[in-house]
Structures are given as C-alpha cells and as structure tokens.
Amino acid sequence: MAKMHVATTINGEPEEFLCEPHDSMLDLLRGALGLTGAKEGCGTGDCGACSIMLDGRLVCSCLMLAPEAEGRKIDTIEGMAQGETLHPLQQKFLEMAALQCGICTPGVLMASRALLERNPDPTETEVRFWLAGNLCRCTGYDKIVRAVLETAAEMRGAA
Incomplete structure (x- = not known):
C-alpha cells in the first residue's frame, strides 16, 4: 500500500505527515509526531486514555484512522497549557x-x-x-x- 499524505492542524500548528491507510491517529501522534501524552490503555475506545479533540469533539484517537485527520483540527493534551502557564x-x-x-x-x-x-x-x-x-x-x-x-x-x- 502507498503511504498517504495528510495535512492537518495539531495544537494550532499546521502539520503534514505520511501514513499508512490503516495507521491509527494514536500511533501517529505517539510515534511519528512525538506527542506522547495520549496513552493506549485498551486500543478499543473503552478507557479514554487516548482522548483528543477533533474539530472540537472528544474522540478516542485509538479508534481514529490517521488519514481522517486530513484538513481537520486536532487538540492534544500537549496543547492544553499555554507555554509555561497551565490550563x-x-x-x-x-x-x-x-x-x-x-x-x-x-x-x-x-x-x-x-x-x-x-x-x-x-x-x-x-x-x-x-x-x-x-x-x-x-x-x-x-x-x-x-x-x-x-x-x-x-x-x-x-x-
């Protein structure tokens, strides 16, 4: 399978990456992008440890395919604080x-x-x-x- 090019916004910053069609957003965040705040607790969407915001909606990133991020806005725990100021x-x-x-x-x-x-x-x-x-x-x-x-x-x- 050919890798897919995805352009998205993560924590307010434009981001582009290549991924396999079957890659989960959680794996992409933690691996290729180094955003390790979201955790894999269950891999089935039952525990909430991998929760992110997708266009303002709470989702389990373990259930989201990375290509679904195309053109979307993603917020992770890493973007919750403003610099050194905690939310x-x-x-x-x-x-x-x-x-x-x-x-x-x-x-x-x-x-x-x-x-x-x-x-x-x-x-x-x-x-x-x-x-x-x-x-x-x-x-x-x-x-x-x-x-x-x-x-x-x-x-x-x-x-």
Missing part, C-alpha cells in the same frame, strides 16, 4: 492531587475540558456522566470530580 484544569488537578499514575490523566483532562467548553456550570452528576468514558484504576474519581467542579466555578468567577 486551569491542569492547575486544579495538581492542587487537589486529582491524579496518580498519569496513564488516564491526559484523557480525563481532555474530557473535562470538553465538558467545560460545552457546559461551564456542570452539576456533579453531569461531571460524573461526562467522565464515565475514562477509566482510572488508581483513584475513586472523587478528587477528579471535585477538581473539575472547582475549576468550573473559578472559570465562571464564582469562587
């Missing part, structure tokens, strides 16, 4: 120890960001529902949920 969610996760081993954390942060972009004032139930696609073996999710809720309040100026 408010990242800062709150650190402050509240809402992370442990780090395998699920990038996907949880991407899902949390996607939620807050759609709903800046979620309830606890909405946060738990939104994060249901992210599996974590290290925590009971309580610190994660609290961190998302506190970030939402701070971003609204309600804290």
Whole structure:
C-alpha cells in the first residue's frame, strides 16, 4: 500500500505527515509526531486514555484512522497549557492531587475540558456522566470530580 499524505492542524500548528491507510491517529501522534501524552490503555475506545479533540469533539484517537485527520483540527493534551502557564484544569488537578499514575490523566483532562467548553456550570452528576468514558484504576474519581467542579466555578468567577 502507498503511504498517504495528510495535512492537518495539531495544537494550532499546521502539520503534514505520511501514513499508512490503516495507521491509527494514536500511533501517529505517539510515534511519528512525538506527542506522547495520549496513552493506549485498551486500543478499543473503552478507557479514554487516548482522548483528543477533533474539530472540537472528544474522540478516542485509538479508534481514529490517521488519514481522517486530513484538513481537520486536532487538540492534544500537549496543547492544553499555554507555554509555561497551565490550563486551569491542569492547575486544579495538581492542587487537589486529582491524579496518580498519569496513564488516564491526559484523557480525563481532555474530557473535562470538553465538558467545560460545552457546559461551564456542570452539576456533579453531569461531571460524573461526562467522565464515565475514562477509566482510572488508581483513584475513586472523587478528587477528579471535585477538581473539575472547582475549576468550573473559578472559570465562571464564582469562587
């Protein structure tokens, strides 16, 4: 099979790469592009560790074929901080120890960001529902949920 040329935007920067038609976006991100934040937890779209934003929509990069990135906008965990300034969610996760081993954390942060972009004032139930696609073996999710809720309040100026 011939390699495919793909032109896309990743974390606000134009990017071009060659890939096989069957390459997953996760493999391309981690391998050819060196963006190792997204993790392969399951390879079947069940754990959320590989979550990225595709044109503003949360997707599992292990289920996305790399050629599907053509002409699209992709955001990864590497693009969440602005230079040395952490995104408010990242800062709150650190402050509240809402992370442990780090395998699920990038996907949880991407899902949390996607939620807050759609709903800046979620309830606890909405946060738990939104994060249901992210599996974590290290925590009971309580610190994660609290961190998302506190970030939402701070971003609204309600804290």
